[in-house]
Amino acid sequence: MTNVLVPTVASSAGLLGGYYLARATGIRPLGAIGLAAGGGTAFKAWQNNRGTATAAALTAVYLGGFGYSHVLHKKIGAWPAVLSVTGTSAAASLLFGGPKKR
Numbered sequence: 001m002t003n004v005l006v007p008t009v010a011s012s013a014g015l016l017g018g019y020y021l022a023r024a025t026g027i028r029p030l031g032a033i034g035l036a037a038g039g040g041t042a043f044k045a046w047q048n049n050r051g052t053a054t055a056a057a058l059t060a061v062y063l064g065g066f067g068y069s070h071v072l073h074k075k076i077g078a079w080p081a082v083l084s085v086t087g088t089s090a091a092a093s094l095l096f097g098g099p100k101k102r
Helices: 005-025 028-050 052-076 078-096
Strands: none
Touching: 005 028, 005 052, 005 078, 028 052, 028 078, 052 078
């Protein structure tokens, strides 16, 4: 069974790393690769821990945060926006994405 830190770290790395890759290289598809890799890894771990429905809901939080960061950056700046949505996604993962208690 996957521990709660695996999907949390994967989703955080996907959001932060994806943004950094896109920004540093100027090649947005590289950022999308990072986002997809982190999200895919997190989805599989969430699915192993809690099932497909919870994994889908947490992936919606992950992708929703990615989308919302584009809106939020106009108000608070790019890095603060990315950090905010990463924190939200990580908190959701920690709260709802860990192994089921037996």
